[in-house]
Amino acid sequence: MEVRTRFAPSPTGFMHLGGVRTALYNYLFAKKMGGKFILRIEDTDQVRLVEGATDVIYDTLRGCGMQWDEGPDVGGPCGPYVQSERKDLYMPYALQLVASGHAYYCFCTEEELKARRDAAQARGEVFKYDKHCLNLPKEEVERRIKEGQPYVIRMNCPTEGESSYHDAVYGDMIFPNDTLDDMVLIKADGMPTYNFANVIDDHLMGITHVMRGAEYLSSTPKYNLLYDAFGWEQPKYVHLPTVMRDSTHKLSKRDGDAYYSDFIDKGYLTEALINYLALVGWNPGDDREFFTMDELIEAFDVNRLNKAPGIFDVDKLTWFNAEYIRRLSSEDYLKLAEPWFDKVLHGKNMDYARLAELMHDRTEVFCRIPDMIRFLAEMPEYSVDLYTHKKMKSNPEVARSSLALCLPVLEGIPESEWTEQVIHDRVMAAIADAGLKNGAVLWPLRIAISGMASTPGGAMEIAYLLGREETLRRVRAGQAMLENA
RNA sequence: GCCUCCAUUGUCUAGUGGCCUAGGACGCCGCCCUCUCAAGGCGGAAACACCAGUUCGAAUCUGGUUGGAGGUGCCA
Numbered sequence: 156m157e158v159r160t161r162f163a164p165s166p167t168g169f170m171h172l173g174g175v176r177t178a179l180y181n182y183l184f185a186k187k188m189g190g191k192f193i194l195r196i197e198d199t200d201q202v203r204l205v206e207g208a209t210d211v212i213y214d215t216l217r218g219c220g221m222q223w224d225e226g227p228d229v230g231g232p233c234g235p236y237v238q239s240e241r242k243d244l245y246m247p248y249a250l251q252l253v254a255s256g257h258a259y260y261c262f263c264t265e266e267e268l269k270a271r272r273d274a275a276q277a278r279g280e281v282f283k284y285d286k287h288c289l290n291l292p293k294e295e296v297e298r299r300i301k302e303g304q305p306y307v308i309r310m311n312c313p314t315e316g317e318s319s320y321h322d323a324v325y326g327d328m329i330f331p332n333d334t335l336d337d338m339v340l341i342k343a344d345g346m347p348t349y350n351f352a353n354v355i356d357d358h359l360m361g362i363t364h365v366m367r368g369a370e371y372l373s374s375t376p377k378y379n380l381l382y383d384a385f386g387w388e389q390p391k392y393v394h395l396p397t398v399m400r401d402s403t404h405k406l407s408k409r410d411g412d413a414y415y416s417d418f419i420d421k422g423y424l425t426e427a428l429i430n431y432l433a434l435v436g437w438n439p440g441d442d443r444e445f446f447t448m449d450e451l452i453e454a455f456d457v458n459r460l461n462k463a464p465g466i467f468d469v470d471k472l473t474w475f476n477a478e479y480i481r482r483l484s485s486e487d488y489l490k491l492a493e494p495w496f497d498k499v500l501h502g503k504n505m506d507y508a509r510l511a512e513l514m515h516d517r518t519e520v521f522c523r524i525p526d527m528i529r530f531l532a533e534m535p536e537y538s539v540d541l542y543t544h545k546k547m548k549s550n551p552e553v554a555r556s557s558l559a560l561c562l563p564v565l566e567g568i569p570e571s572e573w574t575e576q577v578i579h580d581r582v583m584a585a586i587a588d589a590g591l592k593n594g595a596v597l598w599p600l601r602i603a604i605s606g607m608a609s610t611p612g613g614a615m616e617i618a619y620l621l622g623r624e625e626t627l628r629r630v631r632a633g634q635a636m637l638e639n640a
Numbered sequence: 641g642c643c644u645c646c647a648u649u650g651u652c653u654a655g656u657g658g659c660c661u662a663g664g665a666c667g668c669c670g671c672c673c674u675c676u677c678a679a680g681g682c683g684g685a686a687a688c689a690c691c692a693g694u695u696c697g698a699a700u701c702u703g704g705u706u707g708g709a710g711g712u713g714c715c716a
């Protein structure tokens with residue numbers, strides 16, 4: 156039988172990284188099995204609707220390379236794929252359950268429920284719907300509906316015995332039925348709840364494997380009761396461990412660290428993000444760490460999914476990102492880095508190609524570029540202490556003579572010959588002639604023209620990038636500073 | 641509270657009774673290279689939550705304890 160998986164997000168306007176990973180596993184499994192990956196939009200909560208939110212979902216999935224085989228915009232045999240557009244088809248199923256005694260009308264209002272819930276809590280108990288409306292006489296139910304009283308339809312859960320099911324990653328799950336709540340199937344506004352719609356749709360859409368977050372582990376028995384009541388075959392369940400921010404908190408919107416777009420905006424590469432995410436909760440069984448999407452499909456195996464929650468480690472993601480950036484061609488790197496160069500270098504006459512060469516290996520995340528190269532646009536304020544470096548055998552005094560040595564050499568290079576090669580050869584020759592150590596001359600030079608303890612590139616590269624005029628200006632300024640020190 | 645799940649270095653993980661003096665990766669530390677930083681090379685510190693039991697033998701099996709997570713919504 157053909158495998159059919161689905162990703163069923165709510166259009167909230169953002170794609171949570173946990174969601175991206177859930178989508179990824181669904182996609183990988185479907186493709187691995189030669190099956191279909193279906194996208195379904197779960198927008199039954201009318202109060203949380205967000206304009207344009209489905210586009211965020213489409214863009215993210217496509218951007219990640221996860222193209223769905225059936226979905227709202229691409230169609231398919233089981234459409235529509237947006238739950239609000241399927242609104243009318245849920246009620247008949249609910250009515251069928253009412254008729255068979257598996258569900259019932261409930262007229263308790265939200266206020267009443269809240270009051271009872273609060274009262275229970277005050278007593279130190281936990282509120283569970285008490286089937287208050289289960290045994291309302293049929294006539295009364297009909298009368299109240301006719302009078303226009305708002306109602307919901309609730310599931311009638313058994314109160315004795317236990318329910319069990321098998322989960323592909325968590326194994327056999329057993330729940331006492333008396334802990335099952337009579338959940339709402341149809342809301343007062345006529346919309347189905349997620350709990351109901353997802354069962355109906357998964358069945359109607361022929362979903363064979365339900366892969367979703369572990370937060371659904373304990374509501375699954377209720378879904379199975381629904382399948383049973385309809386006489387439908389239950390899907391296979393694959394619950395996924397939670398992605399955490401730290402050991403006690405789920406990845407949340409706090410700190411701008413939970414959404415796909417947060418990372419893309421900062422300059423993380425989609426491929427790196429996907430590669431990293433695939434490894435939080437799953438591993439290939441060997442030491443491989445780098446995977447293309449095709450390789451992930453090839454390697455993916457439900458049996459190697461983990462149970463324990465995994466913490467999202469930005470440092471490791473960043474390492475992956477740096478590795479992916481290093482593997483970029485120079486052309487691609489420059490294309491991606493250019494906007495970030497522009498942020499601080501806009502309008503400056505600068506050899507971007509050379510700058511890109513210098514920055515390529517040093518870029519971990521694109522958003523860190525501006526801070527690393529700002530000194531090229533503007534000489535930063537710096538302390539004279541920077542001239543002191545024990546290992547380079549430099550101190551302000553050494554620096555004075557070093558700059559004195561360099562200045563005329565640099566001045567002697569005409570604008571037309573201002574290349575890295577020439578600068579290098581002349582300066583090195585002068586250092587050799589003077590019988591000095593490279594570091595003792597080059598460290599002060601680099602400090603004078605960058606004002607930074609560390610820079611992407613050494614004195615020669617920076618002097619070249621800066622240009623003759625700016626370099627000479629900075630060296631002289633450095634000399635002036637050292638005179639006054 | 642109740643129900644369910646989880647538990648190997650700081651983090652992701654390998655490990656399914658002897659190949660484990662617990663392997664890999666990130667991060668961290670040191671050394672080398674070197675005009676700084678990064679990259680690269682080499683090396684290092686760092687874990688089986690705890691207590692019982694089963695067994696000739698346990699990170700691996702069982703029970704309990706502790707810690708953590710999820711659920712307990714007319715959210716999904």
